[in-house]
Amino acid sequence: MAVGRLDLGHVSLVAVLAILTLVGGLTKPSEFLSTDNLQLILTQASVIGVVTVGVTFVIIGGGIDLSVGAIVALCSVWATTVATQEYGLLGILGCAVLVGVGCGLINGMLIAYGPMVPFIATLAMLASARGLAEQMSDGKTQIVTVNSVLDLGLPDAYVLGVPPLVMIFAAVSIIGWLVLNRTTFGRRTVAIGGNPEASRLAGIAVKRQRLMLYLLSGLCCGIAAFMLIVLTGSGQNSNGNLYELDAIAAAIIGGTLLSGGRGTITGSVLGVLVFTTITNLFALNNLESAVQQIAKGAIIVAAVLIQKGRKTP
Template structure:
């Protein structure tokens, strides 16, 4: 942050900082969802595609005259359904999470394109629905930031203060030991994927409100951004280790880097190279930390 503020006089501008925080929110909500999956030792590559499909179906519902509440509910439930399908494939059919969610990624994206024929779905002028994204609390705090903060607090409580959170960590730490101790490991995995899908559904609705249209191609790369943020935040890809505060820090680091690089007019291609390097470094540090703990 100090480097970007030196290299670009606009970086610490108040409006720019608000923009960074606002842009953080959608990917942040997705990252919170996938944190639970990674804590259990899984992975979800379908995040961006599920965001798109949720937005498309919610957009169709609103375009056909559904109320705002129904549109939001449909979008969230589509995300939940996709997550549960992935969870069933991983937990009950015992396919590798990478393969299961890769299939969901392709299926959800394909369904978005089939439903829309590759064209945006425009919703009627709906100022109330648009407030979901565009309203600022106390004139300065965007509503998406409030959603992100509330979801982060509730999920932190879930992980740290409930038996469900303990089961998630136990499953990721040692699945066989968790099973022998009486934990329904399959149900725990199903819950994590369902929760992640639900977060993607909510994010799809927020993006729908921002754009006033459902874009079937939106969300491409969100899965990489979210997983990268989770890893940078200290959640172990091997499972059993992670916290929501770390994910929040990871998301802020990712958003700050992207915004700073944009202000410095760094090419999008080079940005991917830089962020990829940061992710590799974060994983390397995680591996070395776990090796040190074993000694």
């Protein structure tokens, strides 16, 4: 049940990253190993990475969240309306976070106190949030006109060559690691994911803990939506498409058990980097996206089989 240790799974993922880097260096050395491309990989990993941190907590706690992509879309659209943009950077950031937390609250209330199965509750949120985002935007792209937001995506905002979005991802990951491994909240999350009934008998408020997990997931979606706004300079109802699948997949190959009770933020971060690097390599080598999806599927299957192998006595 211990979490956060650099185990064999983490070492394996680091090895996979090293192999992917080697492949990139051999096939497209000048393009793949360039500073611009490495910055691009990290930036692209940052948005889905923040979402994955929240999803990892939910899965470790024995839940699932299929609505994260739609919530990101709704947050990005709501935060880029003309009315919201009048309040500047803080208005856009605050709106994105509040909408994300609000969606997480609804999910948490339905699941913890409904009670409703997480799959059904978050599936309903997926449909509702995506529909509301389309209605609010009228299916159109909402362009950001706030310079202080747009400036965060420019090279001038980089600190020692590191984009601001990457620093946000790093900060969220470090905080997530500390919360999971060094706080009572983290221990309770692992406990209710491993055995909710025993946790209840031990005095843990299981329903409240589940609610908090979905609030955390919503918070991460709000932050990710703001990052996406900075990255694209717009808000769209199509944002966050398939984020739920990518986030869950990254958590799984990072060692998080779908049944709950075990997982690490470190593994999830490595999982995100593996998937993002694969996407980058396929793009540089002009390979079809269909082949890319097949490769991702094969990695997920392999990760699940490895997990089952570890559980087999």
